[in-house]
Amino acid sequence: MSSDPLIQLEGITKTFGSGDAAFQALKGVDMSIERGDFVAVMGPSGSGKSTTMNILGCLDIPTSGIFRFRGTEVQSLTRDQRSLLRRRYLGFVFQGFNLLARTTALENVELPLLYRGESKAERRKAGLRALDMVGLVPWAGHTPAELSGGQQQRVAIARALVTQPDVLLADEPTGNLDSERSIEIMELLTELNQSGITVLMVTHEEEMAAFAKTIVRFRDGVVERIESGTRSAQITEASG
Amino acid sequence: MFGIFGATLLLSLREIRRHLMRSFLTTLGIIIGVAAVITMVTLGNGVTASVKEDISSLGANVYIIFPVRTERGSPRPFDEADVNAVANQIAGVEAAAGSASAAATAFHNGQNWSTSVNGVNNEFLRAQSIDLAEGRSFTAAEETAGQNVCILGPKVREAIFVPDVSPLGEEMRLDSVSCTVIGVLEERGQGGGGRDEDNVVMMPLKTVQRRFTGDDTIQFFVVKYDAAYSSASIQTGLIDLLRERRLLQEGQENDFNIIDTAQVNQALGTAIGALTGMVAAIAAISLLVGGIGIMNIMLVSVTERTREIGIRLAIGALAKEVQLQFLTEAVVLCCLGGLVGIVLAFGLSFGLAAAVGVPFVFDPMINILSFIFSAAMGIIFGYYPARRASKLDPIDALRHE
Numbered sequence: 001m002s003s004d005p006l007i008q009l010e011g012i013t014k015t016f017g018s019g020d021a022a023f024q025a026l027k028g029v030d031m032s033i034e035r036g037d038f039v040a041v042m043g044p045s046g047s048g049k050s051t052t053m054n055i056l057g058c059l060d061i062p063t064s065g066i067f068r069f070r071g072t073e074v075q076s077l078t079r080d081q082r083s084l085l086r087r088r089y090l091g092f093v094f095q096g097f098n099l100l101a102r103t104t105a106l107e108n109v110e111l112p113l114l115y116r117g118e119s120k121a122e123r124r125k126a127g128l129r130a131l132d133m134v135g136l137v138p139w140a141g142h143t144p145a146e147l148s149g150g151q152q153q154r155v156a157i158a159r160a161l162v163t164q165p166d167v168l169l170a171d172e173p174t175g176n177l178d179s180e181r182s183i184e185i186m187e188l189l190t191e192l193n194q195s196g197i198t199v200l201m202v203t204h205e206e207e208m209a210a211f212a213k214t215i216v217r218f219r220d221g222v223v224e225r226i227e228s229g230t231r232s233a234q235i236t237e238a239s240g
Numbered sequence: 241m242f243g244i245f246g247a248t249l250l251l252s253l254r255e256i257r258r259h260l261m262r263s264f265l266t267t268l269g270i271i272i273g274v275a276a277v278i279t280m281v282t283l284g285n286g287v288t289a290s291v292k293e294d295i296s297s298l299g300a301n302v303y304i305i306f307p308v309r310t311e312r313g314s315p316r317p318f319d320e321a322d323v324n325a326v327a328n329q330i331a332g333v334e335a336a337a338g339s340a341s342a343a344a345t346a347f348h349n350g351q352n353w354s355t356s357v358n359g360v361n362n363e364f365l366r367a368q369s370i371d372l373a374e375g376r377s378f379t380a381a382e383e384t385a386g387q388n389v390c391i392l393g394p395k396v397r398e399a400i401f402v403p404d405v406s407p408l409g410e411e412m413r414l415d416s417v418s419c420t421v422i423g424v425l426e427e428r429g430q431g432g433g434g435r436d437e438d439n440v441v442m443m444p445l446k447t448v449q450r451r452f453t454g455d456d457t458i459q460f461f462v463v464k465y466d467a468a469y470s471s472a473s474i475q476t477g478l479i480d481l482l483r484e485r486r487l488l489q490e491g492q493e494n495d496f497n498i499i500d501t502a503q504v505n506q507a508l509g510t511a512i513g514a515l516t517g518m519v520a521a522i523a524a525i526s527l528l529v530g531g532i533g534i535m536n537i538m539l540v541s542v543t544e545r546t547r548e549i550g551i552r553l554a555i556g557a558l559a560k561e562v563q564l565q566f567l568t569e570a571v572v573l574c575c576l577g578g579l580v581g582i583v584l585a586f587g588l589s590f591g592l593a594a595a596v597g598v599p600f601v602f603d604p605m606i607n608i609l610s611f612i613f614s615a616a617m618g619i620i621f622g623y624y625p626a627r628r629a630s631k632l633d634p635i636d637a638l639r640h641e
Binding site: 054057059060079080083084085086087088090092094098099100102111112114115116117120159 | 244247258547548550551552553554555556557558559560561634635638
């Protein structure tokens with residue numbers, strides 16, 4: 001069991017539409033991701049990286065192929081079973097932050113715990129702990145409209161962390177941020193990865209991908225090549 | 241599980257508060273529907289109660305018999321012999337008592353008051369369930385001799401007698417006839433046909449016939465019957481006897497009418513009930529329209545909040561949890577509308593009852609029913625939008641602008 005990779009994709013294909021209008025977004029993707037890895041998924045638009053992320057995030061299922069997560073074959077699970085999987089093991093960070101408007105930072109962070117049925121006191125405690133991890137406790141009572149883009153993204157990361165997930169999925173997490181804020185976010189993701197969370201990130205910026213341990217490059221619905229990130233090695237060296 | 245339910249409830253309240261004006265307009269249909277149904281039923285109950293009171297003031301198991309106009313001429317009054325024949329010859333009749341009345345002016349203590357003087361006997365008072373507030377009714381001697389004694393209606397007592405001093409034993413005058421006050425009637429309110437039952441002076445029948453009407457006729461009489469007998473058979477007996485006494489030929493229509501208070505009571509109750517039901521049903525249609533309004537706004541809300549739904553689904557909300565959230569919102573909206581409607585109906589029916597002059601009869605059942613009904617509206621009309629929200633694909637929902 002422990003020798004199995006955390007995530008394993010075998011011959012994954014994904015076709016949208018049918019007949020003449022059918023479009024094959026993934027044409028047989030094979031890859032595996034180990035626990036504790038920090039993976040950057042790169043590729044031009046239309047290369048299948050977002051589709052792969054949706055499948056990895058259990059938001060979508062492949063048309064064919066096998067997707068094992070923690071040994072479970074996700075492609076044969078029901079919608080609600082996949083919801084439970086997301087609730088239990090996954091944390092999401094989106095490009096557009098996707099915080100609930102007119103809802104405080106703390107309440108946004110507490111949201112996933114609500115669906116776990118945790119008590120108000122537990123939610124508050126865990127919510128503040130997650131906000132502390134991203135350095136936003138003083139902003140707990142602010143609504144997204146009162147926060148900067150970088151702060152909003154950190155709230156979103158706190159929301160993804162609050163359930164103590166195994167995997168953090170980030171879809172263009174720095175897409176809406178200037179380079180200084182982007183680097184802050186990447187440093188935060190690196191820290192989280194060092195604390196043991198597996199991070200999967202889609203990005204089109206080489207500079208951001210460089211923070212990752214592994215870079216997976218997509219082209220035309222297949223994995224073109226897999227390489228190691230440069231920057232993360234330096235950071236590990238420096239802090240080690 | 242309470243955690244998520246409580247949180248869902250709070251969430252829907254917040255969502256309603258966020259769009260206060262929209263929420264109010266959305267529930268207006270429910271508010272008006274609930275208010276209309278409750279007001280109609282409450283007023284209907286009031287009218288029923290008021291009519292029943294009128295009828296019961298005529299006495300229970302009592303017929304009222306009076307002459308009517310026919311094509312042969314004006315109404316022919318009865319006489320004492322008719323009343324005695326009815327009392328003695330028909331099985332099931334416990335008592336029969338006639339009444340003659342005239343308009344008169346009452347004088348006392350230098351004051352005067354327009355009223356009517358009713359000639360009756362004790363039998364009549366008993367049959368009509370007329371009770372005394374103070375004093376006594378007529379003695380047999382006073383009835384037979386037609387003595388000048390009188391029992392005051394409360395209005396007359398109030399109008400020309402000194403308050404808080406018993407009028408018993410006082411002398412008063414009715415037109416030119418003096419009489420001694422021996423009793424005061426209990427308050428009875430409006431009688432059938434809008435007659436004020438409290439503005440009367442009762443005297444022995446003989447006295448009124450001799451001193452006011454000047455003949456021995458009887459304008460109407462009441463018959464008290466034993467409830468153990470069939471009302472129909474007593475009525476047949478009554479009609480046969482009176483036709484014979486009034487020398488009606490075969491084929492000639494009755495020149496008198498018999499009112500059975502029990503029958504009238506029942507018939508009026510049924511009629512008012514049917515009318516109330518019909519009006520309430522029309523009002524219920526507005527509730528239905530209100531429900532459709534709720535569905536419309538909930539669908540708008542689901543579209544507006546597609547992204548929010550996407551976020552919730554992505555972080556692991558189950559379809560049924562999203563559905564519960566929107567369903568709760570619709571039900572809470574409808575329940576709030578129902579509550580506002582109930583409060584509105586309370587004020588409205590209270591005011592209308594006072595304006596129309598019927599008692600305000602609060603009916604907890606219709607209030608509870610209306611509330612349950614509006615909650616049911618929320619479930620019925622919130623179901624489809626909520627289901628639609630729960631069926632959204634998280635990937636599409638997240639991309640929604």
